[in-house]
Amino acid sequence: MQDRRSLNGARLIAAAAAIGFIICLIDYFTPHGTIAHQWGTLLVLVSTALMLGAACWIAFGSMPRGLLVLFEVLIILDILGTAVCAYFLEAPILLVFMAVALVGWIWHLAGNSQRISAS
Amino acid sequence: MLKATFLGLAAAIAFGAVGASAQNQIWDTFNGDLMAQKYSSASQITPQNVKNLKIAWQIHTGDHSAKQFGVPAETYSEATPIFVNNTVYIGTPFYRIFALQPDTGKVKWIFDPHEARKALTQPGMKSRGVAYWQSANPQPGKPCQKIVYIGSMTARLYAVDADSGKACTGFAQNGVLDIDQWNTAKNTWPMSILQPPTVYKNTLIIGWAGKDWALGKRAPAGNVFGVDARTGQLKWTFNVLPPEAVKTSGTANVWASMSVDPKTGIVYLPVSSPSPNFWGGNRKEKLPYATSITALDSQTGKVIWSRQLVHHDIWDYDTNSAPVLVDIRKGGKTIPALVQSTKQGFLFVLNRMTGAPIYPITEKPVPRSDIPGEADSPTQPFVYTPQPVVPEKWNGVSWISDLASGGQCTRMFKTLRYDGRFTPPSLQGSLEYPPTIGGVEWGGGAVDPAQGIYVVNNSYTAQIYQLLSRKDYEAKTKGKSQEETQDYFPQSGTSYGVYVHNFFNWLGMPCWAPPYGSLSAYDLKTGKLLWKKPFGEVQWWGFYMPKSWGSVTIGAPIITKTGLIxxxxxxxxxxxAVDLKTGKVLWKANVDAPSVAIPATYTYKGKQYVVFSAGGNPLLTPKISDQVVAFALPS
Incomplete structure (x- = not known):
């Protein structure tokens, strides 16, 4: 049960990152869009892709505890960084999905800490 | 119930009758009207409902280029759409005219002069659109009783029937007037007609554009022409330069729009600086009309009065927009006035009948040039009421740009000469604030004539002017590509070339502290500033910078009767859309590229439209488009 909650959190992060990635992709290629073909859009495209990869690895793979903690730290930095970028890109939908990813991260961490304390 | 139905029916009939008989409100010139007020009495869109504006129609003309599709030059879309004759007309940077249905944007006809797609006198291809004339006594069944005109970079002015889009063959040579026949230095450059002519009664008043930064001696003299609107025949020529100066200088042309007082027939010319722009050692003659505002009789070309706004201009401070004509009620009197915005940031408010200042103009000592042979003026005219749109001193180095570039901005600044406004160009490099790119650009301001409120957008920019001895100039430019030398100007025939560039760090960030642009409103009755707000936003790599920074601006505001800008x-x-009372932004919409043209508003069949040409300007951003978009309230 504790593992399932933990994994669901990571899955939520992955889902939010995937949607964020698609939004960025659309924004990047929208003709005459306000952030089309901009370095900033490319940056969040990369950051959401990395977030998706890391969250999927946690959700569907296995890794040593040290690496897990490292990924958790990197993911929260990625979420916050992408959210700040989304704010300055004036991309409100991306910002909303970063908030969803943050919820997923807290959910994941809450489940994870219970699992760690129970073991 | 029966009574209510009857009343409803009566109201519907009454409204229908009003709607059917409602007069269309037109926007028939580049500046909305001859007085360049950029004001409309249209009142359907109000501060309360402006948030509901939606796209009513849009078209893409196809006439744009970012040096692509085989077109070697970028495009600058600076044309105001005009609405007259129940048609929206717009000129494109390829010098085509589109005639559009005003409520749908459906194309009625397109006129294509098949002009060369080359940037002969400008950094790119540009047009500020079209002008319109109609006969006071139209002859039924005859063509060209209403004419639309467009000029080209090759100095040709085309006259086209406003209803059919066909050339008016009775105008000049088969509908084409070659302005270059009057060029005083034909082996230099064509006198590009980028600004549509000013039309008053049956006279076209025509100025032209060149590249006055390139040549020194023997550039074309900046003459202005009065031409018959029906035949293209020359009526008069206004010689801006005295005969003796034509050998040593040139230009002092009128490349911007002009205004006309329809009651008096006086045309007001914003006259630009003489060539070469940044060194005046060759042109020591008195050039009283250079960088001036000059009032002419529109039917004879005779000078009524003239006021020079910069003496011996070595900053390229062209007078660059049509003065706004407005009657000011002051001290129980109505004064026929004009407001002239300028690149140097001053707003000159003059009596338009005499040229006398309504608010004081002071001759003040300015920093002196240390260039051998220069004959700079010891004083320049200053205006403190209304408050200048650009302050006396710059805001200093931007700490962000400085930090990002490892202190490059500060290091560069320490090498420059900077003594405030009117710092002359120098060999070491001078910081100019404001420089030639403004101040206020060619759009000028707008006025609400009823309230006497004047609104103007401006930029805060810094550039470096560095004069180079002929030897140094050759060393820096010889064998280099056009891209590498695009900021170097030869000023041929003089002792100095010049390097004019934006004060940017190696990352392309402005080295001067924000703000970069603002929008201001003034009470012309008192000269007092009502409000001043940062305007627009700057994007770097797509990221929007703080709103308090504003944006560099090109283009101009328009005002409606309901108090909207x-x-x-x-x-x-x-x-x-901005609230005239407070400066608060009430509505905004994304368009394809910066809308650097003056917008237009009109009513057609009882509905108000606001039209923007959103084609961009490569000086601002690389974003280019061909969009023309009209907004209206939902039906």
Missing amino acids: FIGASMDSRVR
Whole structure:
């Protein structure tokens, strides 16, 4: 049960990152869009892709505890960084999905800490 | 119930009758009207409902280029759409005219002169659109009783029937007037007609554009022409330069729009600086009309009065927009006035009948040039009421740009000469604030004539002017590509070339501290500033910078009777409606590229439209488009 909650959190992060990635992709290629073909859009495209990869690895793979903690730290930095970028890109939908990813991260961490304390 | 139905029916009939008989409100010139007020009495869109504006129609003309599709030059879309003759007319940077249905944007006809797609006198291809004339006594069944005109970079002026889009063959040579026949230096460059002519009664008043930064001696003299609107025959020529100066200088042309007082027939010319722009050692003659505002009789070309706004201009401070004509009620009197915005940031408010200042103009000592042979003026005219749009001193180095570039901005600044406004160009490099790119650009301001409120957008920019001895100039430019030398100007025939560039760090960030642009409103009755707000937003790599920074602006505002300002102008590809009372942005919409043209508003069949040409300007951002978009309230 504790593992399932933990994994669901990571899955939520992955889902939010995937949607964020698609939004960025659309924004990047929208003709005459306000952030089309901009370095900033490319940056969040990369950051959401990395977030998706890391969250999927946690959700569907296995890794040593040290690496897990490292990924958790990197993911929260990625979420916050992408959210700040989304704010300055004036991309409100991306910002909303970063908030969803943050919820997923807290959910994941809450489940994870219970699992760690129970073991 | 029966009574209610009857009343409803009566109201519907009454409204229908009003709607059917409602007069269309037109926008028939570049500046909305001859007085360049950029004001409309249209009142359907109000501060309360402006948030509901939606796209009514849009078209893409196809006439744009970012040096692509085989077109070697970028495009600058600076044309105001005009609405007259129940048609929206717009000129494109390829010098085509589109005639559009005003409520749908459906194309009625397109006129294509098949002009060369080359930037002969400008950094890119540009047009500020079209002008319109109609006969006071139209002859039924005859063509060209209503004519639309467009000029080209090759100095040709085309006259086209406003109803059919066909050339008016009775105008000049088969509908084409070659302005270059009057060029005083034909082996230099064509006198490009980028600004549509000013039309008053049956006279076209025509100025032209060149590249006065390139040549020194023997550039074409900046003559202005009065031409018959029906035949293209020359009526008069206004010689801006005295005969003795034509050998040593040139230009002092009128490349911007002009205004006309329809009651008196006086045309007001914003006269630009003489060539070469940044060194005046060759042109020591008195050039009283250079960088001036000059009033002419529109039917004879005779000078009524003239006031020089910069003496011996070595900053390229062209007078660059049509003065706004407005009657000011002051001290129980009505004064026929004009307001002239300028690149140097001053707003000159003059009596338009005499040229006398309504608010004081002071001759003040300015920093002196240390260039051998220069004959700079010891004083320049200053105006403190209304408050200048650009302050006396710059805001200093931007700490962000400085930090990002490892202190490059500060290091560069320490090498420059900077003594405040009117710092002359120098060999070491001079910081100019404001420089030639403004101040206020060619759009000028707008006025609400009923309230006497004047609104103007401006930029805060810094450039470096560095004079180079002929030897140094050759060393820096010889064998280099056009891209590498695009900021170097030869000033041929003089002792100095010049390097004019933006004060940017190696990352392309402005080295001067924000703000970069603002929108201001003044009470012309008192000269007092009512409000001043940062305007627009700057994007770097797509990220929007703080709103307090504003944006560099090109273009101009328009005002409606309901107290709304409509304006594009900013770098962020957005168009906005602003509250005239407070300066608060009430509505904004994204468009394809910066809307650097003056917008237009009109009513057609009882509905008000606001039209923006959103084609961009490569000086602001690389974003280019061909969009013309009209907004209206939903039906």
